[in-house]
Amino acid sequence: MQIKVVGIGGIGGALLPTLSRFLNFGFSDVEVTLIDGGRYVERNRNRQVFDNLGSKAQITAERLVQDFPRVRFRPQPAYLTEDNIVSLIREGDLVLLCVDNHATRKLVSDHCEDLANVVVISGGNDYTDGSVQIFIRRDGENVTLPLANHFHPEIERPQDANPGVAGCDELAESEPQLLITNNAVAACMLNVFYAYLQGRFDFDEVYIDVVTSNTRAVSRSKAPAQAG
Amino acid sequence: MAQGIIKVTCGANSQEFGDLEGKKVGKVRRDLAQAFNIPKDAKALVQGEQVEDNYVLRKGNHLEFVKAAGTKG
Numbered sequence: 001m002q003i004k005v006v007g008i009g010g011i012g013g014a015l016l017p018t019l020s021r022f023l024n025f026g027f028s029d030v031e032v033t034l035i036d037g038g039r040y041v042e043r044n045r046n047r048q049v050f051d052n053l054g055s056k057a058q059i060t061a062e063r064l065v066q067d068f069p070r071v072r073f074r075p076q077p078a079y080l081t082e083d084n085i086v087s088l089i090r091e092g093d094l095v096l097l098c099v100d101n102h103a104t105r106k107l108v109s110d111h112c113e114d115l116a117n118v119v120v121i122s123g124g125n126d127y128t129d130g131s132v133q134i135f136i137r138r139d140g141e142n143v144t145l146p147l148a149n150h151f152h153p154e155i156e157r158p159q160d161a162n163p164g165v166a167g168c169d170e171l172a173e174s175e176p177q178l179l180i181t182n183n184a185v186a187a188c189m190l191n192v193f194y195a196y197l198q199g200r201f202d203f204d205e206v207y208i209d210v211v212t213s214n215t216r217a218v219s220r221s222k223a224p225a226q227a228g
Numbered sequence: 229m230a231q232g233i234i235k236v237t238c239g240a241n242s243q244e245f246g247d248l249e250g251k252k253v254g255k256v257r258r259d260l261a262q263a264f265n266i267p268k269d270a271k272a273l274v275q276g277e278q279v280e281d282n283y284v285l286r287k288g289n290h291l292e293f294v295k296a297a298g299t300k301g
Contacts, residue, residue, distance in 0.1 A: 007301050009300075009301045010301060012301065098301045099301050100299070100300045100301040101299070102297070102299060105297070122297075123298065123301065124297050124299055124301055125298040125299075125300055125301065126298055126299060126300065129240060129265070129295075129298070130298035131239070131295070131297050133297060147297070151271065151294050152294075152296065154296045154297060154299075160299070175300060177300050182301070205297075207239040209239060209240035212240065212241055214240035214241050216237065216241075216242060220276070
């Protein structure tokens with residue numbers, strides 16, 4: 001199994017330890033590629049765990065491989081861009097998209113529509129609520145809706161910027177985030193990941209609200225999905 | 229859903245109402261904006277189909293205001 005985790009911020013950092021433990025003790029021949037061009041800095045400590053300052057992809061991989069040696073961790077210290085996405089997101093991948101901007105979600109969604117078989121589980125949050133989308137392509141057909149669909153014009157026509165584009169790196173930290181919401185979205189992404197592995201899902205997206213403790217799965221596809 | 233009940237959802241939150249029949253979507257959007265945290269530009273769907281704010285709600289309708297995907301991570 002080839003898993004690509006894109007974005008190691010509040011959501012990605014919360015998701016990775018549980019995902020890695022699950023994979024380490026339940027699967028063989030798993031590679032997890034960590035894709036993030038960012039660097040840990042002191043101000044990240046309010047929401048993220050790291051031993052040293054520096055490349056998020058590299059430092060996180062070094063930490064995880066010590067605890068979960070049966071999983072191969074491959075750091076890719078780069079932001080996804082039009083120039084590298086073809087080599088980083090490939091046929092058969094399962095992508096856990098934990099980025100902080102719609103421009104990258106749009107990039108991944110469009111690229112994956114050109115692949116025959118791929119799964120994308122994408123999480124994002126605002127301050128106290130968030131959502132998770134699951135986009136499945138099988139044999140060249142959309143089983144569920146792409147991330148960029150007409151229900152989500154904010155992703156179809158993103159108004160923000162990809163941090164991989166020169167000068168946009170600092171946008172990521174411009175708004176406050178709640179650690180608890182990051183955790184809730186990460187947990188929901190893992191729920192969706194597990195449901196996919198079990199072939200038990202019939203939804204395109206899940207909404208989460210940490211204040212009301214409500215979670216709601218929504219199916220917007222015409223045909224209910226069945227995992228393979 | 230029981231007769232006369234109209235279900236309203238936005239994001240993770242959902243509630244059934246017995247007194248919305250005959251009201252326009254735009255009024256519901258305004259009245260519930262704060263309680264349901266409904267964005268002003270959220271698309272409105274009834275039974276999954278997009279409607280405008282002048283749509284008049286009927287018995288058994290499920291009105292959803294589509295919340296944008298979470299932005300940050």
